Amino acid sequence: MDSIEVRNLAVIALKDNTDAEDRVYSPRDWPTRSDLFPLILIQTHSDDKKGIDRNVPKFNTTTTLRITARVEEFDGESNEDGAMNAEVKLEELQEQILKSLINSYELTRRIEKYSSVSSRVDIDSSGEGHIGQLLMLVSVEYFQGPDDFYPVISDDRKEVDMTLVIPDGTTQPKVKINFEG
Incomplete structure (x- = not known):
C-alpha cells in the first residue's frame, strides 16, 4: 500500500457515486471549464511516514488526499439565489464524497483508520455564474512494512x-x- 494506491482507490470510490458522476479526475490540470461541472479533482496532498522499528523499514504512514469539488450555479429569474444554490450543492457533494470513501470496501479494508477530515467551502461570484469550490483534506493511516519496499534493486x-579462519588441524x-545463471 502506498499513496498512489490510496489515491487510485479514492478515485474508484467516488466515480459514479456522487453528483459528479464519472467526472472524477486524478491526476489532471487544475484549471477546469464550467461545462464539466460538477467535477471532483483528487491529488495526494501529503504523505508522512513515522518509523516504528529500528533497522527494519516499518512505518505508520498517513496519506492526506486533497479532494476538490467544483460546481457552478446561476441566479434564478426572480431572485438572486445562485450563491446559495452553489453552497447547497457543495454541501451535498461533501456528504456524498465522505460517504463514498467510508463505504468503499476496497479502500476501508486496506487502511487502518481515517485520521481526519477537514472541509472548506468557497463561493466566487465575480463572473456570470457563482463558482463554488469544496476543498476536503482526507487523511488515512496505514502500515507499510518491508514488503512495501522490496525488492531492493542492486x-x-x-x-x-x-577468508575463513579455522583452528590448526581442522579440515579446510x-x-x-x-x-551466474
Whole structure:
C-alpha cells in the first residue's frame, strides 16, 4: 500500500457515486471549464511516514488526499439565489464524497483508520455564474512494512571472496558460491 494506491482507490470510490458522476479526475490540470461541472479533482496532498522499528523499514504512514469539488450555479429569474444554490450543492457533494470513501470496501479494508477530515467551502461570484469550490483534506493511516519496499534493486554480484579462519588441524572447508545463471 502506498499513496498512489490510496489515491487510485479514492478515485474508484467516488466515480459514479456522487453528483459528479464519472467526472472524477486524478491526476489532471487544475484549471477546469464550467461545462464539466460538477467535477471532483483528487491529488495526494501529503504523505508522512513515522518509523516504528529500528533497522527494519516499518512505518505508520498517513496519506492526506486533497479532494476538490467544483460546481457552478446561476441566479434564478426572480431572485438572486445562485450563491446559495452553489453552497447547497457543495454541501451535498461533501456528504456524498465522505460517504463514498467510508463505504468503499476496497479502500476501508486496506487502511487502518481515517485520521481526519477537514472541509472548506468557497463561493466566487465575480463572473456570470457563482463558482463554488469544496476543498476536503482526507487523511488515512496505514502500515507499510518491508514488503512495501522490496525488492531492493542492486548491482549484480559476480563473485564472493571469503577468508575463513579455522583452528590448526581442522579440515579446510571448501566454499563455492555461484551467482551466474
